[in-house]
Structures are given as C-alpha cells and as structure tokens.
Amino acid sequence: xxxxxxxxxxxxxxxxxxxxxxxxxxxxxxxxxxxxxxxxxxxxxxxxxxxxxxxxxxxxxxxxxxxxxxxxxxxxxxxxxxxxxxxxxxxxxxxxxxxxxxxxxxxxxxxxxxxxxxxxxxxxxxxxxxxxxxxxxxxxxxxxxxxxxxxxxxxxxxxxxxxxxxxxxxxxxxxxxxxxxxxxxxxxxxxxxxxxxxxxxxxxxxxxxxxxxxxxxxxxxxxxxxxxxxxxxxxxxxxxxxxxxxxxxxxxxxxxxxxxxxxxxxxxxxxxxxxxxxxxxxxxxxxxxxxxxxxxxxxxxxxxxxxxxxxxxxxxxxxxxxxxxxxxxxxxxxxxxxxxxxxxxxxxxxxxxxxxxxxxxxxxxxxxxxxxxxxxxxxxxxxxxxxxxxxxxx
Numbered sequence: 001x002x003x004x005x006x007x008x009x010x011x012x013x014x015x016x017x018x019x020x021x022x023x024x025x026x027x028x029x030x031x032x033x034x035x036x037x038x039x040x041x042x043x044x045x046x047x048x049x050x051x052x053x054x055x056x057x058x059x060x061x062x063x064x065x066x067x068x069x070x071x072x073x074x075x076x077x078x079x080x081x082x083x084x085x086x087x088x089x090x091x092x093x094x095x096x097x098x099x100x101x102x103x104x105x106x107x108x109x110x111x112x113x114x115x116x117x118x119x120x121x122x123x124x125x126x127x128x129x130x131x132x133x134x135x136x137x138x139x140x141x142x143x144x145x146x147x148x149x150x151x152x153x154x155x156x157x158x159x160x161x162x163x164x165x166x167x168x169x170x171x172x173x174x175x176x177x178x179x180x181x182x183x184x185x186x187x188x189x190x191x192x193x194x195x196x197x198x199x200x201x202x203x204x205x206x207x208x209x210x211x212x213x214x215x216x217x218x219x220x221x222x223x224x225x226x227x228x229x230x231x232x233x234x235x236x237x238x239x240x241x242x243x244x245x246x247x248x249x250x251x252x253x254x255x256x257x258x259x260x261x262x263x264x265x266x267x268x269x270x271x272x273x274x275x276x277x278x279x280x281x282x283x284x285x286x287x288x289x290x291x292x293x294x295x296x297x298x299x300x301x302x303x304x305x306x307x308x309x310x311x312x313x314x315x316x317x318x319x320x321x322x323x324x325x326x327x328x329x330x331x332x333x334x335x336x337x338x339x340x341x342x343x344x345x346x347x348x349x350x351x352x353x354x355x356x357x358x359x360x361x362x363x364x365x366x367x368x369x370x371x372x373x374x375x376x377x378x379x380x381x382x383x384x385x386x387x388x389x390x391x392x393x394x
Contacts, residue, residue: 012061019068023146025139027067036060038123045175056116059102075107118172129180133187162191224347231354238361245290249283275382282375289368293361
C-alpha cells in the first residue's frame, strides 16, 4: 500500500469516527470500509495498478467524508475535503482532479463514463448483491428517519427498495454483473416474497376483522361451546356407567351358569333354585335396561328444501341428513351459514335434543342401578333364608 493511501485511510477513519453525526447508521466508516474492500476486489480482477489503482482507492476512502458537513450536496463537500487534504500532502494536481471526478461519479443519477468510474460506482452499490442487504437497507431507513429526511414504514420501505431494484439500480462492470447480480436478483425475489406475504396477512386480518365484526358476542359462543361440551361429557359418563353394569351382570350370569346351575340337579340343593332364579332375573333385567340406556335412536335421515327454507330441520345432527345426497347437504349448509339466526336455532335444537337424550339415559340408568341394588340385596336374603330353612342340614 502506497504512503498516500495509508495516510488517506487514517485521515478518513479519524474523520468518520470523530466528526460524523452518530445518526448516520449507514453512511459511516463501516460503509466506507465496505466500499474500499469491494473496490480492491474489482481492481484485482481488472489488474489495474499504479496511479489508476491509487486514485480509485483514494476516492473510495474519501467519497463519503462530506457527510461530516451534512447531507446536502455531500459529494461536493467530499470533493472539497479530499482536495484540501491531498493538497496538504502535496499530491499531484492532475491526480487530485481525477480523485474528485471519481467522487462525483458516485452521485445518484450519474452515468459512469470510464472503467474507473464504473468500478467505484459498482463498489459503492455492491450491498445490493450481498446477503447482508436487508440489514444494511434497514440501517439506511433508520438513518433517514433519525436525520428527519424521510420516515418510511416497513411496507413503504420495501416497496421503495423494489422500485429501486427494478427501475434504477444496475451494475456497470462485467465482474459485478457476473458475481453480484445473482445476489441482487435473490434479494429482489425475497423482497417481493415478503411483500406478497404481507399482503396475504393483511387480507387474512381484514377477513378476520370482518368476521369478528359480524360474529356473535364471544359470551354467546362460549355459552354454546361449554354447554355442548358438558352435555357430551355427561353422555360419555352415562355410556361408561351402562357398560360397567353390562360387564358386571355378564360376569354374574357367567358365574351362575358355570357354578350354581350344575348343582341344581342334585335334590339336596333344591333350596338354591329360587335364590338363583331371583339372582339371575335381576341381573338380566339390569342388563336389558343398561342396553336400552345406550341403544341409539336414528331418525329418518331425510329432509327437503322446504324444511331448510322454513328452518324446520337441524342440519347439525347426522340423524337428519344421513340419507341425503352430498350435493343436497352442501346446498343446505350454504343456506345455514347465510343466516346467523338459523345457526343459533340449530345449535339450540342440538343442545335441547341432546338434553332430552341425556334425561332418558340417566333415568334408565337410575332405574338400572336401583334394580341391580335391589336384586343383590334380595338375592343375598333369598340365599340366606334358603340356606337357613331348607339347607342340607334341615
């Protein structure tokens, strides 16, 4: 590295570290160092040396020093700072002019005229093709906001970046086109994908808000949800109780058939006949009632369009539509969801008839447990009496 480049590096580093407003989150020393690094990459590719290499690197180090004087016409301010510094270093006037010309080539809408200008221009815009583009871009958005120059929302900034990619920014050197253009296209694709995702989310939120505005009060929803859940839980409990009784009585009858019945052939065991009959009879009655408690009732399973239009059918219960065609049922459901009152009515009917079924189940179960309990007591008493008065020792 030549002596002038080393001195310029120290000068620019000191200037951007100590005199630059900390609000410059993008146009700072880190940005300058990134531009210098990418400038060297391009210079190495094109094998430029001597004064050409030197002037481009000097311009890269000094191109944003003008921001220490403010944002307005910062390229011209950078040229002024560069000229004053290089003149103090007794740098050739002709080369100073080349450095300032290169700095002015970084102006936003300037079209580079030669290879050196194209190199510096591409190095200054190399972040468009890097993986860190989104982070770098966010620093620029925050910088504009802190400086009071522009205040973009995330969505507005994304759209501005997409516009920049598509209509303004371009690489000029063949090297940049080959190595950085693919990254640029990848970043543009990601920006568009994020925009599409944002639109989809906004659309969903809009529909959600619309549905929420049209939906019933949350308390009403909770009422139906909790009540229906409780009824279904009670129905499961009733079925479980009935199954327990079925299993117990089945075991009792199995034991009676395998142990007591064979003994009744013996005349000495005649006292066991009546207690056994009583025992088995009560067990059979209990099993019959348990079966009746769990036996399902299925309705006709058909309805017509008039029933739907007159809101006479509950479309939420399978027993009302299991014989209908899919097309007829789909039409009926479409009619249902159009009318909130019809939905409430259907839920209310579902809740009501489920309650009737539960009432029937629990009444039968109550009788079943009562009969089972009486049967056990009576059977025990009958066995005790038979054994006491008519047992083998009597």
